[in-house]
Amino acid sequence: MKAIVNTRYGTTDVLQLKEIPKPTPKADEVLIKIRATTVNRTDTGLRSAEYFISRLFIGLFKPKMNVLGSEFAGEIEAVGKEVTLFKTGDFVFGLSTEKFGTHAEYICLSQEGSLALKPSNLSFEEAAAICEGPYLAFNYLEKINIQKGDKILVNGASGSIGSSGVQLAKYFGAEVTAVTTTKNLRLAQSLGADEVIDYTKEDFTKVNKKFDFVFDAVGKSSYFKCKKLMKENAVYFSTELGFMYQNVFLPLFTKKVLFPLPKDSKEQMLLFKKLAESGQLKAVIDRRYSLSSWTCTQV
Ligand SMILES: NC(=O)c1ccc[n+]([C@@H]2O[C@H](COP(=O)([O-])OP(=O)(O)OC[C@H]3O[C@@H](n4cnc5c(N)ncnc54)[C@H](OP(=O)(O)O)[C@@H]3O)[C@@H](O)[C@H]2O)c1
Numbered sequence: 001m002k003a004i005v006n007t008r009y010g011t012t013d014v015l016q017l018k019e020i021p022k023p024t025p026k027a028d029e030v031l032i033k034i035r036a037t038t039v040n041r042t043d044t045g046l047r048s049a050e051y052f053i054s055r056l057f058i059g060l061f062k063p064k065m066n067v068l069g070s071e072f073a074g075e076i077e078a079v080g081k082e083v084t085l086f087k088t089g090d091f092v093f094g095l096s097t098e099k100f101g102t103h104a105e106y107i108c109l110s111q112e113g114s115l116a117l118k119p120s121n122l123s124f125e126e127a128a129a130i131c132e133g134p135y136l137a138f139n140y141l142e143k144i145n146i147q148k149g150d151k152i153l154v155n156g157a158s159g160s161i162g163s164s165g166v167q168l169a170k171y172f173g174a175e176v177t178a179v180t181t182t183k184n185l186r187l188a189q190s191l192g193a194d195e196v197i198d199y200t201k202e203d204f205t206k207v208n209k210k211f212d213f214v215f216d217a218v219g220k221s222s223y224f225k226c227k228k229l230m231k232e233n234a235v236y237f238s239t240e241l242g243f244m245y246q247n248v249f250l251p252l253f254t255k256k257v258l259f260p261l262p263k264d265s266k267e268q269m270l271l272f273k274k275l276a277e278s279g280q281l282k283a284v285i286d287r288r289y290s291l292s293s294w295t296c297t298q299v
Helices: 041-048 052-058 124-128 132-143 160-171 182-190 223-229 243-252 266-277
Strands: 002-005 016-019 029-037 071-079 091-095 106-110 115-117 151-155 175-180 195-198 211-216 230-238
Touching: 029 124, 041 052, 071 124, 091 124, 091 266, 115 266, 132 160, 132 211, 132 266, 151 160, 160 175, 160 182, 160 211, 160 266, 175 182, 182 195, 211 223, 223 230, 223 243
Parallel strands: 151 175, 151 211, 175 195, 211 230
Antiparallel strands: 002 016, 029 071, 029 106, 071 091, 091 115
16 A cells, blocks of 8 residues: 655655555454545654654654554445444544554554544545544643633634634633634634634733633743733643643643643544534644645645
């Protein structure tokens, strides 16, 4: 099968289109023919080993995983002999956050993993684009136990995680203020944001409003800059490590900062399917970074 392979860290120049062996499903696995995948921020970070510390887990000198890609939508081509949840021909979507490997024509995954039947109203491309962002945003929002009426500010509201954060926060009944750039203000409103702030015209950390939660979904701010926006028991969380890994260490000293480690699950995929089918979760696809004609890309 064809796959995009990287055997060393670096820029996109390290990516090569290669022939590699097609996998065979084990007893509890399904073989998925990938019809759409994405190139997301996690892929670019892993490809370049952007955070040196990440090499402790992904390979000190060269990558242990040679095919990146964590999001996919596709068709089940074969099933292992113990598989009961899916059958050949099912259209599915999901995540592969441990072994990655979706930048290939085929992948084998456990039937119990983070995969579900594709939302019937979404294309393969759209379905692939509502996996990682919603999964990361959901992990944060679940951790803070967001409630109806809570006020949340989402910075980076047009991105994969941010756009999911806006939509899921609305699903949980929160009042959402979205921070984005001029060209994406309408997009944020269409996703349900109650208020929008254009960061190219206004410093959102100086607005005269207080929030229960500040979600920096792009890591361009910090807890210290956002403190003024926070109510007494408010919580700040960011998708980035922050200056000198501060977002990892601050939770040790204050309950006002959280940095949860995300965990994906089939239950999440089933929720995203339900929300997509009821129009409460839309894919935000950015094709600026197209990799090849058979990969749908989103960054
Ligand atoms: N914690 C984790 O496990 C984890 C996993 C994946 C990614 N991440 C991190 O999470 C962040 C977001 O990831 P993503 O996949 O959502 O990225 P993405 O899809 O590229 O979205 C980033 C968004 O941020 C917006 N943006 C850029 N500069 C901004 C600024 N100064 N202020 C406000 N918004 C700005 C961009 O849109 P505009 O240009 O329209 O503003 C873009 O839509 C990345 O920094 C990534 O490293 C964390």
